[in-house]
Amino acid sequence: MTSFVGVTSFAAEPTPWQIDFQPAATPVMEQIRDFHQLLFIIILLISIFVLGLLLYTMVKFRAKNNPIPSTTTHNTVIEVLWTVVPVIILVVIAVPSFKLLYFTDVVPKADMTIKATGNQWFWTYEYPDHGKFTFDANMIPDDELKPGQRRLLETDTTVVVPANATVRVQVTAADVLHSWAVPAFGVKIDAVPGRLNETWFKATKEGTYYGQCSELCGVNHGFMPIKVQVVSKAFFESWVAKQRKSAGLNAPFINAVTVTAMKTLAR
Numbered sequence: 157m158t159s160f161v162g163v164t165s166f167a168a169e170p171t172p173w174q175i176d177f178q179p180a181a182t183p184v185m186e187q188i189r190d191f192h193q194l195l196f197i198i199i200l201l202i203s204i205f206v207l208g209l210l211l212y213t214m215v216k217f218r219a220k221n222n223p224i225p226s227t228t229t230h231n232t233v234i235e236v237l238w239t240v241v242p243v244i245i246l247v248v249i250a251v252p253s254f255k256l257l258y259f260t261d262v263v264p265k266a267d268m269t270i271k272a273t274g275n276q277w278f279w280t281y282e283y284p285d286h287g288k289f290t291f292d293a294n295m296i297p298d299d300e301l302k303p304g305q306r307r308l309l310e311t312d313t314t315v316v317v318p319a320n321a322t323v324r325v326q327v328t329a330a331d332v333l334h335s336w337a338v339p340a341f342g343v344k345i346d347a348v349p350g351r352l353n354e355t356w357f358k359a360t361k362e363g364t365y366y367g368q369c370s371e372l373c374g375v376n377h378g379f380m381p382i383k384v385q386v387v388s389k390a391f392f393e394s395w396v397a398k399q400r401k402s403a404g405l406n407a408p409f410i411n412a413v414t415v416t417a418m419k420t421l422a423r
Contacts, residue, residue: 179340181359182343191256263355264356266322266323266356268286268322269324269325271283278294279293279336287405315383317386324353332367
C-alpha cells in the first residue's frame with residue numbers, strides 16, 4: 157500500500173547542536189513552549205539571586221572582616237520571607253502547569269481518529285473513521301534512502317492528516333511497551349499491551365513531522381520512527397480514496413461533514 161503524498165516545504169525534525177524545542181506545530185506544543193519559557197525565566201532569576209547572595213555573604217562575612225563571629229541565631233523577617241516567597245513561586249508555576257495538564261489530557265471533540273499499534277519494531281496504523289484501512293510503517297534502511305531523506309526518521313508509509321483538524325490518536329501495543337512521540341506536536345504517550353491510551357493533536361501547518369518510539373522496547377528500539385504528513389483537506393480526501401481502493405474498500409466514503417449535511421437536508 158503506497159502512502160506517497162508529495163513533498164512539502166516545511167519539516168520539523170532534530171537538527172545538529174539543537175538546544176531548543178522543535179518549532180511548535182500544534183496549540184499544545186505552543187503552550188508547552190510558553191510554559192518552558194516561563195520556567196526558564198523563574199529559574200534564571202532564582203539562580204542570579206542565589207549567586208548574588210552567596211557572593212555578598214562571602215565578601216561581607218569573611219573571617220578577615222569578622223574576627224569575632226556573630227552569635228545571631230534567629231531572624232523573624234528572613235524566616236518568614238524564605239517560607240512565603242517559595243510558596244508564591246510554586247503557585248505561579250502551578251497555575252499554568254495545571255492548565256497545561258488539563259489541556260493536553262482532555263481530548264476535545266475530534267474530527268477524525270487514528271489508531272497506532274506498536275510492534276517490535278514498527279508501527280501499524282488504522283483509520284477507523286475512513287473504512288478501517290490499515291498499513292504498517294517500517295523504517296527505511298540507510299542503503300535505501302533517497303536524496304533528501306532523513307536517516308533513522310523516514311518510513312516506507314506515512315501517516316497523513318489534514319491541517320487544522322483535531323485528530324484523536326488511540327495508542328496500544330502488540331507485544332511490549334512502546335511510546336508514540338512527535339516533538340513538534342507536543343505528543344508523547346505510552347503504548348501498553350492490552351490497554352488503549354489516547355491523546356490528540358491539531359496541526360496548524362502543512363508539512364512533514366518526525367518522531368520516534370520513546371520507550372525502550374528492545375534491540376531495535378532506535379529504529380522505529382514516526383512520520384506524519386499534514387496536508388490540505390482536499391489532498392487528504394484524495395489520499396484516503398487511494399488507500400481505500402488499495403484496501404479493496406470500493407464503497408464511497410461518507411465523512412462526518414457529509415452526514416451532517418444530509419441530515420440537515422432531510423429535515
